[in-house]
Amino acid sequence: MDEALKAVADPTRRAVLRLVRDDERCAGDIAAQFPSMSRPAVSQHLRVLHDAGLVAVRQEGNRRLYRARPEGLADAAAFLQEMWTDGLTRLKAAAERAAKEMEER
Amino acid sequence: MDEALKAVADPTRRAVLRLVRDDERCAGDIAAQFPSMSRPAVSQHLRVLHDAGLVAVRQEGNRRLYRARPEGLADAAAFLQEMWTDGLTRLKAAAERAAKEMEER
DNA sequence: TCGATGTGTAAGTTGATCCTTACACAGTTG
DNA sequence: CAACTGTGTAAGGATCAACTTACACATCGA
Numbered sequence: 001m002d003e004a005l006k007a008v009a010d011p012t013r014r015a016v017l018r019l020v021r022d023d024e025r026c027a028g029d030i031a032a033q034f035p036s037m038s039r040p041a042v043s044q045h046l047r048v049l050h051d052a053g054l055v056a057v058r059q060e061g062n063r064r065l066y067r068a069r070p071e072g073l074a075d076a077a078a079f080l081q082e083m084w085t086d087g088l089t090r091l092k093a094a095a096e097r098a099a100k101e102m103e104e105r
Numbered sequence: 106m107d108e109a110l111k112a113v114a115d116p117t118r119r120a121v122l123r124l125v126r127d128d129e130r131c132a133g134d135i136a137a138q139f140p141s142m143s144r145p146a147v148s149q150h151l152r153v154l155h156d157a158g159l160v161a162v163r164q165e166g167n168r169r170l171y172r173a174r175p176e177g178l179a180d181a182a183a184f185l186q187e188m189w190t191d192g193l194t195r196l197k198a199a200a201e202r203a204a205k206e207m208e209e210r
Numbered sequence: 211t212c213g214a215t216g217t218g219t220a221a222g223t224t225g226a227t228c229c230t231t232a233c234a235c236a237g238t239t240g
Numbered sequence: 241c242a243a244c245t246g247t248g249t250a251a252g253g254a255t256c257a258a259c260t261t262a263c264a265c266a267t268c269g270a
Contacts, residue, residue, distance in 0.1 A: 005114035008184070010228090011107055017188060022195070027247055041229055043248060048227095062237050062246050070189050077189040079119065084182040087126055087175025115258085133216060146259055148218060153257095167216050167267050215268075220261105227256070238245075 001075035007052040008076065012037070013045050017068055020055060026063040106180035112157040113181065117142070118150050122173055125160060131168035 007013055012034065019030055031042040046066060049055045053072035058065045112118055117139065124135055136147040151171060154160045158177035163170045 002114065002116055005110060008188075009107065009110035009114050012228095014184065021188065021191075028245090031247095037228095038230060039246095040231085040248080044228075047248085064247065068188070070191075070195075073185055073189040077185040079113070080178055080182040080185050083113075083122060083126065083173070084175050084178040087173055087178070090127070090175075111257095117258095131216080132218085136217095142258090143260060144216095145218080145261085149258075152218085169217070212270090213268105214270105215266105217265085217267105219264075221263105223258105223260085225257085225259105228254090230251100230253085232250085234249075235247090236245100238243105240241105240243085 001079070003052040004054060004072055004076045005079075007048050007054055008073070010045070010048075012042075013049055016042070016045055016049060017054060020066045021068040021070075024058070024065040024067045026065050028063070030066065106184070108157040109159060109177055109181045110184075112153050112159055113178070115150070115153075117147075118154055121147070121150055121154060122159060125171045126173040126175075129163070129170040129172045131165075131170050133168070135171065 008017070015033070016030060019025060019033060027043060027046060028039070030046070031039040034042055046055065050057060050066075054069055055066045055072075056069050058067075113122070120138070121135060124130060124138060132148060132151060133144070135151070136144040139147055151160065151162075155162060155171075159174055160171045160177075161174050163172075
């Protein structure tokens with residue numbers, strides 16, 4: 001989970017994930033979306049995503065096709081859900097308690 | 106959002122967030138939960154969390170009281186929601202299409 | 211006012227990240 | 241077989257991240 005969150009904390013990698021979420025894409029195709037950085041840099045980002053279990057690879061002839069593996073985000077999503085949703089619920093409850101107290105004076 | 110995800114990618118900081126999710130706690134109290142690392146180290150983690158908007162601080166006399174700020178996770182949670190929930194939906198749909206194709210042969 | 215308490219900040223070390231260029235290598239095509 | 245394509249890996253540099261110890265400061269209590 002650590003690895004997944006760290007992987008997703010980088011904006012380039014998030015963009016890559018969005019690219020391969022709907023369609024399988026080959027490495028060069030992905031790299032072409034990032035003209036500001038070298039192809040090996042993108043290749044390394046793909047490696048990080050793969051090591052974190054966030055993408056799957058499939059070789060087809062000469063190319064490597066990547067696609068997103070949403071399951072890899074399960075734990076990270078669970079944590080954020082816990083902290084965010086539940087946290088907001090508690091915040092709201094606390095705010096309501098506070099409002100009530102104000103009223104009672 | 107970058108900052109929030111990076112902050113949350115560290116296991117110590119996630120533990121800190123859990124600690125201050127329900128109750129306000131003072132810095133020393135928090136640091137005491139991590140006997141394996143120095144107090145300044147925890148103080149620095151608190152700074153990172155604060156800079157990322159994930160905790161709020163309040164001074165009370167001598168101590169500083171921290172509490173979680175779930176709103177700070179909004180964007181990060183939205184991204185994971187998008188990648189994870191939607192991604193799984195798509196995966197499921199794809200699997201069903203594949204099953205149908207198998208059947209039709 | 212003075213010592214004790216609670217915390218943040220400075221400086222420095224070590225290891226991780228991110229990117230670049232150069233290179234290696236398999237598969238495709240003529 | 242030879243040149244071409246598509247991609248990963250190696251090596252190195254610049255920056256960042258996570259600690260540690262030492263220190264600075266404000267507040268509290270006698």
